[in-house]
Amino acid sequence: xxxxxxxxxxxxIQYFRYMANVIQGDLGISFxxxxxxxxxxxxxxxxxxxxxxxxxxxxxxxxxIFLGVIxxxxxxxxxxxxxxxxxxxxxxxPSFVFAALLQYFIAVKLGWLPVAFWRGWEYSILPTIALSIxxxxxxxxxxxxxxIEVLSSDYIVLARAKGASSFEVAFKxxxxxxxxxxxTVLGPLAVSLxxxxxxxxxxxxxxxxxxxxxxxxxxxxxxxxxxTTILFAALFIFIVLVVDVLYSIIDPRIRLSGGEN
Numbered sequence: 001x002x003x004x005x006x007x008x009x010x011x012x013i014q015y016f017r018y019m020a021n022v023i024q025g026d027l028g029i030s031f032x033x034x035x036x037x038x039x040x041x042x043x044x045x046x047x048x049x050x051x052x053x054x055x056x057x058x059x060x061x062x063x064x065i066f067l068g069v070i071x072x073x074x075x076x077x078x079x080x081x082x083x084x085x086x087x088x089x090x091x092x093x094p095s096f097v098f099a100a101l102l103q104y105f106i107a108v109k110l111g112w113l114p115v116a117f118w119r120g121w122e123y124s125i126l127p128t129i130a131l132s133i134x135x136x137x138x139x140x141x142x143x144x145x146x147x148i149e150v151l152s153s154d155y156i157v158l159a160r161a162k163g164a165s166s167f168e169v170a171f172k173x174x175x176x177x178x179x180x181x182x183x184t185v186l187g188p189l190a191v192s193l194x195x196x197x198x199x200x201x202x203x204x205x206x207x208x209x210x211x212x213x214x215x216x217x218x219x220x221x222x223x224x225x226x227x228t229t230i231l232f233a234a235l236f237i238f239i240v241l242v243v244d245v246l247y248s249i250i251d252p253r254i255r256l257s258g259g260e261n
Contacts, residue, residue, distance in 0.1 A: 018226075027227035032219050038227040042209065046231075048118050049201065049208035053193050055128040060135025060189070065182060067136065068143020072151060073170055083140060090137030096199040099130035103203070116205040127204045131197060135189045139182055146178035153177075176250060183246050190239045194232050 006014055021028065027038035064087075071083035106126060107115040114123050150156065151174055159173050201210035209228055216224040 022230060027230070028223035030221055030224050032216070032221040032224070038223050041212065041224060042227060042231060045207060045209045045212045047208075048206050049197060049210060052124060052127055052131065052201070052206065052208060053190075053197060055124060056131035056193055056197075057135065057186075057190065059128060060132030061139050061182070061186070063132070064136040064139025065143050065179070067140035068145075068182075069147055069170065069175065069178075071140065071144040072147030073166070075148065080144075083144070087137040087140040087144075090133040091141075093133065095130050095134060096203060098133050099127065099200050099203045102126045102130055116203075118204075118206045118208075123204075123206075127200050127206060130203075131193060131200050134192050138185055138189060142182050142185060143178060146181050147174060150174045150178045179250050180247070183243055183250060186243050186246075187236065187240050191236055194235070 006017060009017070018028070025039065027042070030036045030038055030041055033041065067083040067086060071080040074080050103115055103126065107113050113126050117123055147170075151169075153174075156169060156174055159169050164173070197208070198210040198213055200206075201208045202214050205211070209231070212224065213228045215221075216228070
């Protein structure tokens with residue numbers, strides 16, 4: 001058994017051999033499922049996880065930005081207090097606790113949506129909401145703070161003096177500059193979604209990478225654990241690169257300074 005998995009070799013040789021195989025796309029063989037490559041296990045589970053993570057990221061970011069903008073425009077009103085309360089609750093309540101509450105009240109008590117499993121688009125609604133609660137709170141908090149600061153800038157005062165409407169001032173002039181700090185936190189938010197999905201997928205019995213990762217930890221299936229960790233790390237690096245590109249799209253000054261250098 002040790003010879004089959006290369007465990008009879010010294011640790012340095014095991015490490016360099018493993019890294020060489022990773023470069024070639026070989027993540028090893030699962031301990032739990034004999035003769036099954038880790039890449040096959042990951043590719044079979046990545047679909048639901050990718051769909052859930054993408055939905056949660058898009059919904060959480062857009063809804064959080066909306067709450068932040070509304071809170072800044074309606075500062076010191078009940079609307080601002082409501083958006084702030086949602087942001088505070090979203091940051092205070094763990095995603096797995098929120099997932100359990102959604103299951104109990106929305107699915108069990110009211111019967112509006114399925115409790116668990118992954119058999120259609122309606123099965124993704126509750127886990128998406130549960131997973132997006134943290135991105136909503138972070139995006140809303142950053143967006144509200146930045147919008148309030150931007151709305152007090154000189155060029156905003158000038159735009160209002162020229163007769164620009166409140167809608168035009170907020171969404172044409174202020175929003176773009178206020179988005180830059182929100183884009184900054186997209187990388188950490190993506191990591192929070194990755195780690196949060198591990199438990200949320202288990203709670204909703206979703207056959208994704210998170211559920212498989214937790215199961216692999218319980219049965220000590222190290223090749224699957226390492227392979228999934230490498231995939232998450234690669235996804236994080238990719239997201240950081242995407243965020244850098246978004247910087248230059250949102251703020252042209254970054255492109256200009258880069259060209260001059």
